[in-house]
Amino acid sequence: MDKLTYSTAGVDVDEGQRAVDLMKQHVKSTFTPQVLTDIGGFGGLFALDVKDMKEPILVSGTDGVGTKLKIAFMTDRHDTIGQDCVAMCVNDILCQGAKPLFFLDYIATGRLQAEKAAEIVKGIAMGCKESGCSLIGGETAEMPGFYQDGEYDVAGFAVGIVDRQNLITGEGIIPGDIVIGIPSSGIHSNGFSLVRKLLFDIKGYDINSEIDGLEKKLGNELLTPTKIYVKPVLEVLKKSKVKGIVHITGGGFFENIPRILPQNTAANIKVGSWPISPIFNIIQQQGNIDDSEMFKTFNMGIGMMLVVDKNEAKDVLETLAEIGEKGYEIGNILEGQRQVVLCQG
Structure with missing residues (x-):
């Protein structure tokens, strides 16, 4: 040997x-x-x-x-x-x-x-x-x-x-506060087990497939890096009071938003108040997936949310615009039981 x-x-x-x-x-x-x-x-x-x-x-x-x-x-x-x-x-x-x-x-x-x-x-x-x-x-x-x-x-x-x-904990959030969404760069890094099952196993696409609505080949679209929000959010924090911040990762809207909500509050999210990335529309249509399942799995075009007093919302949106970042008023806080309610905006 x-x-x-x-x-x-x-x-x-x-x-x-x-x-x-x-x-x-x-x-x-x-x-x-x-x-x-x-x-x-x-x-x-x-x-x-x-x-x-x-x-x-x-x-x-x-x-x-x-x-x-x-x-x-x-x-x-x-x-x-x-x-x-x-x-x-x-x-x-x-x-x-x-x-x-x-x-x-x-x-x-x-x-x-x-x-x-x-x-x-x-x-x-x-x-x-x-x-x-x-x-x-x-x-x-x-x-x-x-x-x-x-x-x-x-x-x-x-x-x-x-x-x-x-320190931001969400404990000061009350009904009437505004939810501001900052766009994602795409799917980010969650939901890929469903994505791969649908697009590759069921639909038979490959990494070089070109799908109507996407500017890149499928492989490159799916590899779009997760957006880093540090610079824009820290800039907002210098100028405005932010009560809560949510990173939309695994569990989508339904699991992540309640993590910062105090008892007896709920988040009312106005679907249609921001542009949803084409990749999500393709996944939903080709997979015949319910809205609730999409919002439970993906970021749906919003990767980070800021909860602010209604009197701070305009200033926050202006700060984001000044540094070249988009922001959308996507919802508000209601009385409720730490849940997310989707409505058409």
């Missing part, structure tokens, strides 16, 4: 080091002066700057990309998935008013391919720069026999900061 090595067991240490070398430029591009470590340390060091805060609170969040990864495998395109991972995490902590500080990633695969891993990290770095945070660490795990050839998983972890006096 030949001598057994880690390499013959399926783990290529040299390829792992080559992947790290290819990642370095992308990771370092996210560094701010608060990052105190270089790549390769056992832990990432980040110096907090809290001199302008009375009572700083750290806010953390973690998430992955889900079965949207299957589209990346099908297209062999891996430069957008990283932004999805960052967005899912930083958009969540943003809901409590937190400014993202740093991010860590985890990539696991059966057989490491350095260039592919570097493309994923490139997307993560782009997402970090878009959200104003630093990529200070991560892990690339090669796990032979655990994943099918060419497949991988990606997850991330974000930490942000907010002064306690500016």
